[in-house]
Amino acid sequence: xxxxxxxxxxxxxxxxxxxxxxxxxxxxxxxxxxxxxxxxxxxxxxxxxxxxxxxxxxxxxxxxxxxxxxxxxxxxxxxxxxxxxxxxxxxxxxxxxxxxxxxxxxxxxxxxxxxxxxxxxxxxxxxxxxxxxxxxxxxxxxxxxxxxxxxxxxxxxxxxxxxxxxxxxxxxxxxxxxxxxxxxxxxxxxxxxxxxxxxxxxxxxxxxxxxx
Amino acid sequence: xxxxxxxxxxxxxxxxxxxxxxxxxxxxxxxxxxxxxxxxxxxxxxxxxxxxxxxxxxxxxxxxxxxxxxxxxxxxxxxxxxxxxxxxxxxxxxxxxxxxxxxxxxxxxxxxxxxxxxxxxxxxxxxxxxxxxxxxxxxxxxxxxxxxxxxxxxxxxxxxxxxxxxxxxxxxxxxxxxxxxxxxxxxxxxxxxxxxxxxxxxxxxxxxxxxx
DNA sequence: TAAATAACAGAATTCGATTTATGTAACTTA
DNA sequence: TAAGTTACATAAATCGAATTCTGTTATTTA
Numbered sequence: 272x273x274x275x276x277x278x279x280x281x282x283x284x285x286x287x288x289x290x291x292x293x294x295x296x297x298x299x300x301x302x303x304x305x306x307x308x309x310x311x312x313x314x315x316x317x318x319x320x321x322x323x324x325x326x327x328x329x330x331x332x333x334x335x336x337x338x339x340x341x342x343x344x345x346x347x348x349x350x351x352x353x354x355x356x357x358x359x360x361x362x363x364x365x366x367x368x369x370x371x372x373x374x375x376x377x378x379x380x381x382x383x384x385x386x387x388x389x390x391x392x393x394x395x396x397x398x399x400x401x402x403x404x405x406x407x408x409x410x411x412x413x414x415x416x417x418x419x420x421x422x423x424x425x426x427x428x429x430x431x432x433x434x435x436x437x438x439x440x441x442x443x444x445x446x447x448x449x450x451x452x453x454x455x456x457x458x459x460x461x462x463x464x465x466x467x468x469x470x471x472x473x474x475x476x477x478x479x480x481x482x483x
Numbered sequence: 484x485x486x487x488x489x490x491x492x493x494x495x496x497x498x499x500x501x502x503x504x505x506x507x508x509x510x511x512x513x514x515x516x517x518x519x520x521x522x523x524x525x526x527x528x529x530x531x532x533x534x535x536x537x538x539x540x541x542x543x544x545x546x547x548x549x550x551x552x553x554x555x556x557x558x559x560x561x562x563x564x565x566x567x568x569x570x571x572x573x574x575x576x577x578x579x580x581x582x583x584x585x586x587x588x589x590x591x592x593x594x595x596x597x598x599x600x601x602x603x604x605x606x607x608x609x610x611x612x613x614x615x616x617x618x619x620x621x622x623x624x625x626x627x628x629x630x631x632x633x634x635x636x637x638x639x640x641x642x643x644x645x646x647x648x649x650x651x652x653x654x655x656x657x658x659x660x661x662x663x664x665x666x667x668x669x670x671x672x673x674x675x676x677x678x679x680x681x682x683x684x685x686x687x688x689x690x691x692x693x694x695x
Numbered sequence: 696t697a698a699a700t701a702a703c704a705g706a707a708t709t710c711g712a713t714t715t716a717t718g719t720a721a722c723t724t725a
Numbered sequence: 726t727a728a729g730t731t732a733c734a735t736a737a738a739t740c741g742a743a744t745t746c747t748g749t750t751a752t753t754t755a
Contacts, residue, residue, distance in 0.1 A: 307717085315729075321717090321718065321719080322729080327716090369693065427671075431675070434651075434672060435647045443655070454693055455690040455691040458690075459686060460647045460676075462679065463643070463676050463686060467679065468675075471674070474671060479664075479669075481666055517745085517747090519746065528699070528701075530749085530750095533747085533748065539748090
């Protein structure tokens with residue numbers, strides 16, 4: 272009998288499972304990741320993993336979730352700086368993109384998992400996007416209060432930022448443009464949008480005839 | 484023996500093959516499309532199909548190619564209107580998007596094939612995009628000549644339009660937004676970009692520090 | 696002699712049998 | 726009695742054999 276390792280408190284055990292899963296993920300890719308393998312890695316039965324995660328999908332979601340924490344921290348720091356709100360909004364979008372790109376380079380398998388979950392609208396991805404939207408809404412509100420904006424419909428403005436930056440936030444498109452200078456492109460797209468927000472009060476009023 | 488149908492001239496036969504393939508494609512999807520089935524449909528041997536198309540891929544490319552002809556015609560018509568060049572540019576991008584969306588609704592299987600070929604950078608898709616780029620370049624040049632533009636680097640401007648409209652030109656993203664009013668969104672994105680092109684001479688001069 | 700086919704090799708796909716994995720529930724142990 | 730395992734049913738992935746398909750070449754037909 273091998274001596275059993277000391278029992279860990281639940282949270283640490285949960286984290287240990289995530290770490291083991293992350294390690295296997297980095298080696299094998301998400302479609303090769305097996306709950307059984309994660310359990311073996313830790314010397315436990317796979318049934319025990321299910322005491323911490325309701326499903327394999329939930330475990331994968333947790334990996335991505337923990338992995339996005341760093342980006343979230345940076346974004347929140349930017350949000351609280353003492354700069355004009357539109358500058359912070361700009362900095363946040365750029366930061367998200369820079370981090371996404373870095374992750375694609377450094378941890379391609381985790382990035383592919385994120386891409387996969389994003390496509391399936393998993394909780395981690397949904398939450399990640401919701402955070403951005405929330406911060407964006409708040410910053411636009413601040414900007415509107417200080418009179419920086421010519422446009423009135425802040426939700427429409429936010430949707431427009433989202434639409435125009437799809438190339439820089441959609442996992443697959445990020446992956447395809449790793450070699451381009453997308454930071455400059457994104458920066459210029461944001462400049463154009465913010466300029467229009469500041470100077471064209473009619474921008475969001477014109478809706479196109481054949482809407483569909 | 485069934486009486487053999489009268490022999491067609493080469494071009495018409497080529498078209499007949501494309502039509503038959505298109506019909507099967509609509510029924511079964513591109514991954515189920517078999518060269519043998521197309522030949523059977525026309526009562527010929529599959530080897531004969533290869534007298535007109537060097538490969539299955541080339542046949543699929545030809546389907547998409549013929550299918551894009553309508554959009555191209557409309558775009559070219561817009562390009563020759565007697566309107567300011569930037570208006571025509573705007574109208575062209577909108578027209579492309581409207582047609583793409585309509586096709587996704589009306590012929591989902593052909594659209595999926597286009598999506599597939601687009602991902603593989605096939606000739607039909609490459610050409611389609613090249614056309615847009617060419618027209619865009621020409622229209623920006625005209626606009627620059629009549630002094631409508633504040634920016635100087637026309638290729639950079641074009642790249643920016645391409646980047647900011649990715650959501651409206653990437654097949655998968657179009658498919659995912661069939662229910663949204665993307666015509667209005669696209670229209671507004673273009674307004675913002677063109678406004679910036681017209682009024683901010685520095686827009687394309689600022690490159691972002693960490694380019695990558 | 697141009698148009699078409701039959702015949703073929705190698706690639707890709709399908710199919711059914713087998714194995715492996717997921718998720719649950721009953722059971723064991725410290 | 727909470728932490729963990731064994732045992733199990735169902736779902737999913739894997740594998741090898743058989744089939745079908747692609748693309749080429751030699752042959753036939755009008």
